[in-house]
Amino acid sequence: MNQNVTCPVCDAVFEVAENVELNELLTCPDCGSELEVVNLKPLEVAEAPQEEEDWGE
Amino acid sequence: MNQNVTCPVCDAVFEVAENVELNELLTCPDCGSELEVVNLKPLEVAEAPQEEEDWGE
C-alpha cells in the first residue's frame, strides 16, 4: 500500500509509490520542489540539493 | 677454466672456482680475510662487510 509524506517546503501531504528507493528524487505535486528520499523506515524526505555539475576526476 | 683474483687485503693472488657467483663469500687462502665477489665480468672482490645481526622486521 502506498505511503503518505509531507512536503518540507509547502507542507502538502502526498502519496508516494510503495517501491520508492533511498535517495530517490521526487517532485512535490503542490509546490513542485524537488525532494529526496532520505529515510525509508520511517519514510522521510528533504529538499534535494540543487543541481550541481559534479565534474569529478 | 678457473680465474685468478688478487686479495685486496694482502695482495695474494689465488684461484677462484669457475662457477663463482655474485655476492659469494670467499676466504683468502693467505691472510684468511673474508672477501665478497662484487663483480663477475671482470671478476672483482672486496672485503666483506663484518658479520652483522640483521634483525630485520
Next chain:
Amino acid sequence: MMIIKIGGGDSVNLQGIIADLSGVSEPFVIVHGANALRDRLAESLNMPKKTVTSVSGYSSVLSDQEALDVMMMAYSGLRNKRIVELCHQHGINAVGLSGLDGKVIQGQRNKGIRVKQNGKVKILRDFSGKPKTVNSRLLELLLNNGYTPILTVPIIDENNRAINSENDDIVALLQSALQAEIVIQLIEAPGFLENPRDPSTLISKIRKEELARREEQVEGRMKRKILALRKLFDRGAAKVIIADGRVEHPVRDALNEKGTVIL
C-alpha cells in the same frame, strides 16, 4: 614562486623532472597525480574504477570509500614517497603531504549528482568535492624553513573526511594562495595540440584572453582543463606553461618555453 604539476601518467620522466628542479633557484611547490598507477592498483585488487554519468551527461569517477583507499595507497603513498625519495637524492629537502595533512587543502564535499538507476532518478553522493581553502601558514612554515612541499590528493572536507578532488582545481587554489607567478604543467604530450592525435599541431602560444573562446570549441576533459586555466589567470598567474613530461629535461625545456605558453 612556481607551482610544478606532475601528471600521473606512467611515461612521465620523474627522474628528469626532479634532476632539473634541483638546479632551480626559485622556490617551488610540487603537485602530482598518479592516475595510471591508481588504475593498475585498482585492477590488481579487482576494485575497478567506477564511473557514473549524471542525468545532464557529465561522467565522473565515483569516489567511494574503496576508491579513496586505493587513492591513499597510490597517490599519498607510493607515488608521493617515491617523489620525496628522488628529491632528497637530488638535494631537494622534500616533505610529502596529502591535503589531509595539517588540513593543507580543505574542500567542500559535492552535494551529490543526479543519476538514473533502474529507471529512477536518484541523488548519488560520493567522497569527492571542490578545493576551497589552503593552509598557507603551514606551507609557508615549511617553505621558510627550507622544506619543499610535495602535495597530492585526497583533500579534507568540511566534516574532516577525506575526499577526492581535481588536481587542476588544487593547482589553481595553490597558485592564488602562494601568489605563484609561473605554473608548469607536465603532461604526456608536447603541450596543447590543435589535433590531439597529431603532435605536430602543437600550439606554442595562447594569449590568456583567447582561453574563453577556445573553451567553447572543446568538450569534456579538455573543457574542464581550459576552465581551470582561466581560473589560474583570474587569480593572478602571470604565465602557465604546458609541456612534455616525458622528455629528458621536462622542466628545463618548459622554462625555455618549449611547449604551450599561455600568458
Next chain:
Amino acid sequence: MMIIKIGGGDSVNLQGIIADLSGVSEPFVIVHGANALRDRLAESLNMPKKTVTSVSGYSSVLSDQEALDVMMMAYSGLRNKRIVELCHQHGINAVGLSGLDGKVIQGQRNKGIRVKQNGKVKILRDFSGKPKTVNSRLLELLLNNGYTPILTVPIIDENNRAINSENDDIVALLQSALQAEIVIQLIEAPGFLENPRDPSTLISKIRKEELARREEQVEGRMKRKILALRKLFDRGAAKVIIADGRVEHPVRDALNEKGTVIL
C-alpha cells in the same frame, strides 16, 4: 611529551585510540605500524612477503624494492592517512609523515647478511637498516605550531634511499630525541604475558632493572622487543606502558596503568 606506538594489527581499535587521545592535554607523537594491512595487500598483489634466514639463524623480512613499494602503499599511504583523517575528526591537528619526509628519521642501511643459497654462503643486501638520527627541528617546528606528527616507515638511509626499519627502534630514537617521559605501546594483547597463550598471565609491573634478566629467558621477536625496551630506559624514558590496543578505551586504560607498566 608522550610517544604513542600503535601496533599494525587488524584488531587494533584506531577509533577508540584517537578518541581517547583527543582528551589528552599532554603533547604527543604517534608512531604506527600496518603489518597486517601490508601482508594482505602483498598477498592480493601476489608479492608475498619474503623472509630470509641468516647463517647465524636470525630470520628477517627481505625488504626489496617491491616490498618497499607495498610498504609505502600500506604504511605511509592508507594507514597513515586514515589515522590522520580520524585525528582531524577528533580535533587533533595531525600531519602524517614517513621517515623520508624532511628526513625526519634517518638511518644506516644494513651492510648485508650472510645467507646460504644453493650451497654457497653469500652476502644478501636489501633495503633495511637501523634508525640513527631524528630531525628534531622539524618535529619541534610542527609541535610548536600546533601540529601532531603521525610517523611511520619507511625511513631514509645515508644515500637518501627509502629503507625499512623496526618501529621499536624508531620509538626508542624518538623517545630520546623528544625526551618523552611516557611511552605507550598499544598491541593486540593485554600486555606482557608470562605465557603468551594465556591472557590471565598478564605481568602488571616490571622494574626496568629486571629487563636484562627477562631478555635472557626469551627468544626471537620477544627478545628484540625487550632489547628495544631496555634502550628506551637507557635513554631516559620514565615509564613504558604496554597495553591492549583492542579495547574500548586503549589509551585511557593504559594511562590508568591497565596492562604492563615498566618503570
